[in-house]
Amino acid sequence: MLSILSPAKTLDFDSPSPVSGATKPALIKDAAEIVEVLKELTPPRLAQLMSVSAKLADLNYQRYQDWEAPHPKLGSKAALFAFQGDVYRGLKASAWTKSQVAYAQDHLRILSGLYGILRPLDQILPYRLEMGTSLKTSRGKDLYAFWGTLVANQLQQQIEASQSKILLNLASQEYFKVVDRKTLQCRVVSPAFKEYKNGDYKVISIFAKLARGEMAAWVIKHKVKTLKKLTRFSEDGYRYDADRSTDEVPVFVRGGH
Template identity: 30%
Template sequence: MLVLFSPTKTQKEAPSDQPAKRFFPEITERILSEMQAYDVDDLKRIYRVSDKIAQAAHHNFATFQEHHIAIQSYQGSTFKNMNTNEWSQVDHDYANKHLLILSALYGLVSPNSRIGLYRLDFLTKTTLRLYDLWQVPVTQALNAMTQPILNLASKEYVEMIDTNNLTVPFVSIDFRETVGSEVVVKATYAKIARGKMASQVIKQRITNFEDLKKISFDDYVYNESLSNQSLYVFTR
């Protein structure tokens, strides 16, 4: 089973001597060249951010070096709640084969690959049509891996996959909260739960969707009545 994750806008330095392997070097280089051509004012405009953030992004692109281990560099509650510091080396090795991070710059990123510090998502208004660049190669790569896919990525990143042309099973997960008589999604809790779910899949070596339904943590349990073939809902 492959687990798909979204990246985060925020990153930290995480020096590594792992090889800087790119899945799609030519496409990544094309996007990098585009982003490196922008000045600070350009980045401020297309990101709609402050001078400080635009200056930092410009510096990172101008001095781009792939020195940072991906799974430690990406920040945010989803990554933090994977609790990778509690993983064994065997867990890390397994994750490197079964966890993939979707990226507007790289397409796909393995957890232990080296990456650069960058700011780019599919909402960034560049002259490149990022979804068009990525849909075919990413979809073909996932099909070639011939493994069922557990999607824990956001809608923004799932759209870089042509799910209609996937030849492997593809299931997304929703985490919902019971509030009175309603069952609702709360984004903050859902992000935390995605990280914990990924860690459960890695540590338990989950390989099929039936075993996935048996996972329970933080009072979340599989809710059959709200689920369907392509969407599994966990509620608490």
């Protein structure tokens, strides 16, 4: 089973990575093309493009001016430990063993607007670029056009290398849209996490993000390979709900009866 996650806006480049080892992003040359476009944009244009404050625009303007490939050791960090936010709070990767990180390197991928796709130990530099950003490049009107089938091709290569029969989609819709489904030769499963509220089960974003991270960690720790085993997921009070589930969307609920 190969799992995929979204990245996070919140970053931590101050604390050291708990696990040594570094790899280079597979699509680093493509990322460099994007950065060349971003380097030409002024802070006000970046603020407009990314819908961020002037302060954040200034920060990211400087990040892209300083960005270089290959990445220098000083200032770069493994993606698994650089990303923070709700999904990564659920993932708790800093508490993983070296063997769990090694397993994740072959069975976990992180989608990225700038890097396309990342392995856990791929070194990245600080950046902000959401997949849904309408950044025009020589390849088209936005990042979906830029990445085309490249991300799906990388996923398919790893699916074959790891002999995975299931792609476990724990990414957001914004990020999963970059994956060309026609390229994939495996089953895609996209779990939903719901909370009992006002007499019904509903998706509540913050809890769903935490649960995605928790499931990704659980799959890594238990080396889950089948959908049958996936339905045993019961972290943080969740339980599999067969009646609400489909083959493509297994539903895990919390609270209620």
